[in-house]
Amino acid sequence: MRDVGAHRPRAIAGVARPQTVAEVCAVVRCAAADGRRLYPLSTGRNWGMGSGVPATDENIVVDLGGMNRIRSLDLENGFAVVEPGVTQAQLAEELRETPWLLNVTASCADTSVVGNALERGDGSVRSRVHDVAGIEAVLPDGSVITTGGLDTWGRYRGRVAGPDLTGAFVQHNLGIVTAMAIALVPRPQSFGLVHARIPRDQIERAVSGMGAFLRRGNPAEGLLRVRELSLVPSRGDWTLPDGVDPDLFTILGPLLGSGETVRLAEELLRKALLEVEGAEALRVLDATAVMPDDPLYTRALMAQGIPTCRGVHNALGVSSCDQVDAGKMGFLALLPQLPMDVRSTENILQVLRAAAECNGTASMMEWNLVSRNLANGVIQIFFDRDVPDAPARAHRFRQDAGGLLRGYGCVIYRSDIDNSAADLYAQSSPGTLSMLHRLKGTFDPGGLLSPGRYSISA
Incomplete structure (x- = not known):
């Protein structure tokens, strides 16, 4: 199995492609009887984190791409119930000309809505974990459960009384999620798109200013980003x-x-960035008026809830997303939570530049401003797959940078197949690890599902 991140190859025991929940149940029961291990995936486009490769060897990959029904669409209350194979493009098209939008990501239009939300991906409006209202899952014994108000007929009725286990299935391996209730975004009156290009020596002030803007209150919706800060070594x-x-x-x-509200948000944003040299050129465009030949067209589409593959193609030099895992350009993603004050940003950038220099590997940083206090960081580590030692240097950069960031109190909020179990152990207290072990042992005593993936062995 090809992987754009060049992670350690895994031996695959087989592939199952169920089309219905009943078939998923049958796959689970057969695997349990035969002593096999299962690794479910939605569309396998978890690029930079392992693509469709399992975390451990000798798993049967359960490809859920054929389960691609939109089970229900509540256009009065703004919820969709979708299966794992439903793509961003499919759901966005269904929402066209309705009062609702999809919270789309910058990844491929054919990525799974369910898979990305379970991995805590970030959309154009908010972190997608906040879109997850309820799930349907097949447990390791072959039984089916629902959470959060999603009923057995595939309808979402709203949160119900009592404990809600929805969050237990996010970044975990307690069951195979076969459907999800997704909260949609109300279609706004105006679609503004913020854009500014600023000298790199202003990065600390800019990150701090954006944090101040959020703490004072952003009257408009939308996930703002500080991005494309390059960390480039002097050699290599x-x-x-x-x-x-x-x-x-x-x-x-x-x-x-x-x-x-868009005009007020623009005014407040400009005030927050007054001390940032170059920020006077900041502009707020009408996203609906951006033309296809404009470099901002991809982001303008995202702002309108329209997914596109253009960004992926441009970054990785491919003409089709089917070429990503076999293309010349490789990349890894390291995803830490980052503070937004000036001093912490200076310290973090200093150690990351040292890691880039030591490994002769370049990367780009992004701050996804998901809250008033912390940003979801995205560090994309690029390498030329035709250079013999480039993948190894990229992986060393990932390891070095991850350790340095943890030393500064920056937790990793989403991990890859090589590091997910280690990141979980490194960042959890003994009491938490004990609780997770008991939880896994209760749901999956045989360790049937996704061994090594955000897991404590049963």
């Missing part, structure tokens, strides 16, 4: 995507709401 055979300017970084993201 390193690479970055075409068109990246190491001397600049970008502030980008949607402002959604009424015309008045």
